[in-house]
Amino acid sequence: MKIVNAAVSVLMLASLSQVATAASAGTGGLSTAFSKNSTSIGVALGSGSAFDDDYLILGVSAGYYLFNGLELGIDVQHWFSGDPSITKVSPKITYVFTQPDVIKPYLGMFYRRSFYGDYQGISIDDENSYGYRAGAYFNTDSRVNIGGGIVHEKYTDCSRFYDCSTTYPELLFTVSF
Numbered sequence: 001m002k003i004v005n006a007a008v009s010v011l012m013l014a015s016l017s018q019v020a021t022a023a024s025a026g027t028g029g030l031s032t033a034f035s036k037n038s039t040s041i042g043v044a045l046g047s048g049s050a051f052d053d054d055y056l057i058l059g060v061s062a063g064y065y066l067f068n069g070l071e072l073g074i075d076v077q078h079w080f081s082g083d084p085s086i087t088k089v090s091p092k093i094t095y096v097f098t099q100p101d102v103i104k105p106y107l108g109m110f111y112r113r114s115f116y117g118d119y120q121g122i123s124i125d126d127e128n129s130y131g132y133r134a135g136a137y138f139n140t141d142s143r144v145n146i147g148g149g150i151v152h153e154k155y156t157d158c159s160r161f162y163d164c165s166t167t168y169p170e171l172l173f174t175v176s177f
Contacts, residue, residue, distance in 0.1 A: 034096045034104070038065040040174065044077065051119055053082035069096040075110075084124060085117035096137065104137040106149065129155045133170065147172035 044059035058080065063073025071094045079086035094108035109132050116124040135149015148171050158164030 034065060034069050034071075034098050036065055036068050039063070040065075040071065040073070042174070044075075048079060049082075050079070050086065051082065051084065055079040055082040055086065059088075063092075063094070069098045070094075071096070083117075084119040087115045089113050089115075094133070102139055104139060104145070104147075106133070106135055106137060106147065108133045112153070125157065127155055127157050129153050135170065135172075137172065137174070145172075145174045147174070 040061070040063040042059075042061040044057070044061065046057040046059075048055050048057050056079070057077055059075060059077035061073060061075040063071040065071050071092075073092050073094070075088075075090040075092060077086075077088040077090075079088075090110045090112040092108055092110035094106055096104050096106045098104060110130065112129045112131070114127045114129070116126060118124070131151060131153035133149055133151045135147055137145040137147035139145055148169065150167060151170050152165065152167045154165040156164075
């Protein structure tokens with residue numbers, strides 16, 4: 001299973017432009033999606049595993065920049081092709097340091113609510129989690145930014161006898177309009 005996930009990750013990196021895209025419309029003051037009054041919309045495609053099953057993950061995100069670099073947004077994911085069905089809704093806040101020219105670091109926080117369908121006829125309780133992310137966008141030209149970072153997520157409804165947190169990488173691709 002780990003080999004399959006690694007292969008999918010490599011393919012996703014190789015076709016980064018097809019993995020996730022985001023479009024922005026804004027003031028153009030920073031010539032990126034990070035400027036005040038910009039709106040960002042994104043689409044995500046990935047894979048994951050849970051409950052001893054493999055999933056295809058599709059998601060959409062939207063955000064609004066209140067100030068240069070400060071985004072309020074929401075992400076919604078649905079995990080298909082596995083049992084049980086999983087839907088995740090995540091309000092988020094992200095700050096992108098817009099001052100550097102080439103590399104623009106970002107920091108963010110989020111809250112996530114995960115909704116589960118029945119698993120083999122058994123009802124599963126929905127879960128809450130929260131976390132943070134840190135990384136950087138690399139400005140490739142005035143309209144395209146590619147980023148990557150680390151996400152740390154902590155589950156709140158978890159037994160103290162289990163490791164209730166996870167850390168994973170993220171890849172981002174944004175296009176400004």
